[in-house]
Amino acid sequence: MFRVLIVDGDRQYVDELRERITAEGYTPVVVHGTEEALQSLAQQATDIILVDLDEERFSPADLHRLLDAGKERRTPFLALVKEDRVGRYDFTSDIDDFAVKSHNMREIITRVKQIRWRRDRVESKDIVKRGDLVLDLAKYEVYVAGRPIELTYKEYELLKFLATNSEKVFTRETLLNRVWGYDYYGGARTVDVHIRRLRSKIEDRDHVYIDTVRNVGYRFRDTTA
Numbered sequence: 001m002f003r004v005l006i007v008d009g010d011r012q013y014v015d016e017l018r019e020r021i022t023a024e025g026y027t028p029v030v031v032h033g034t035e036e037a038l039q040s041l042a043q044q045a046t047d048i049i050l051v052d053l054d055e056e057r058f059s060p061a062d063l064h065r066l067l068d069a070g071k072e073r074r075t076p077f078l079a080l081v082k083e084d085r086v087g088r089y090d091f092t093s094d095i096d097d098f099a100v101k102s103h104n105m106r107e108i109i110t111r112v113k114q115i116r117w118r119r120d121r122v123e124s125k126d127i128v129k130r131g132d133l134v135l136d137l138a139k140y141e142v143y144v145a146g147r148p149i150e151l152t153y154k155e156y157e158l159l160k161f162l163a164t165n166s167e168k169v170f171t172r173e174t175l176l177n178r179v180w181g182y183d184y185y186g187g188a189r190t191v192d193v194h195i196r197r198l199r200s201k202i203e204d205r206d207h208v209y210i211d212t213v214r215n216v217g218y219r220f221r222d223t224t225a
Contacts, residue, residue, distance in 0.1 A: 001141070001148070002026045003044070004112065007037045007051040007066070013103075014052075020105040025147040026112070034062040041069050048115055050108075052080045052101065067094040076115040080108065113146065130163050130220070132207055144202050154179065155198050158191075162210065162220035171217040191218075 004026050006014060014030055021028040029046070031037045040046065049070050051058070058066075070077045071094060079098040099111045117129075126138040132145040140156060142149040151159065158179050162170070170178070172188035180190070195218060199210055211219045 002047050002116065002143075002146075004028050004048045004050055005037065005040055005046045006030045007034075007049065008032055008058075010052075013101075016103065017050075017105065017108070020109060021112070024109055024112075025143065034058065034065055037066055038069055041073060041075070046073070046075050048076050048078055048112060050078045050080065050112070053085075070094075078108075078111055078115060128160070128163055130166060130209065130222070133163065133202060133209060135160060135163060142202070144207055149201050151198070151201060155194055155201070158194050159198055159202070162218065166220045166222040169213050169216055169219045175217065 002025070004021050006017060006021075006028055008014075008031075018028040018030060029040060029044075031040050037049070037051075041049075049066065051063075051066065053063075067077060069075075076096040077094065079095050080101045081098055083100045083102075096115055097111050099108045102108075126136060128135040128137060134143040135141075136143075137160065142151055142156065142159065158175065161175070161179055172191040175191045176188065195210060195212075203209060209221055211221060213219050
């Protein structure tokens with residue numbers, strides 16, 4: 001679960017933003033004012049703080065309190081500002097990024113995705129990224145293009161093994177031994193069934209990850225580029 005804390009903003013705009021963030025597979029949490037934001041940060045893990053600065057509800061002191069709280073928890077900070085007010089704010093290194101406030105949410109969502117990608121790539125050794133596919137090894141979570149994917153335990157273990165050994169070809173027998181264990185007596189068909197189910201969940205026309213190597217086995221494509 002990727003939680004986006006939205007602080008303030010006019011109600012209609014926040015509702016629209018919440019819907020778009022939810023559609024991307026993220027979890028929006030809306031609070032009003034600095035105190036509610038600080039309380040939320042203290043009570044639950046937050047992945048991005050998204051603050052609408054255009055309502056003029058934040059004094060410099062309030063803004064710095066939010067920035068300090070985010071920095072203490074290593075939580076990225078994304079500010080929304082109106083185009084004609086961009087020059088009013090000092091976007092120091094404490095603000096990770098900003099986006100111009102608009103009803104075209106594409107830029108905002110893109111900024112959220114970029115912040116998430118930079119954070120996961122730099123800070124977490126438990127994140128495996130293969131193109132739009134992300135495995136959070138610490139939380140046993142899988143995402144494709146930001147969309148959470150529900151996998152069974154063995155499907156997850158099979159995907160993790162293949163993704164962390166991309167471009168290597170594995171026979172069905174090897175996969176049985178490495179994923180199910182040497183004491184497992186199931187046949188090679190077990191691997192085929194799990195590969196088929198895995199493909200149905202993580203692949204579509206734009207996302208193809210697992211290749212069948214004829215008469216041998218399977219290979220995970222290196223899609224890091």
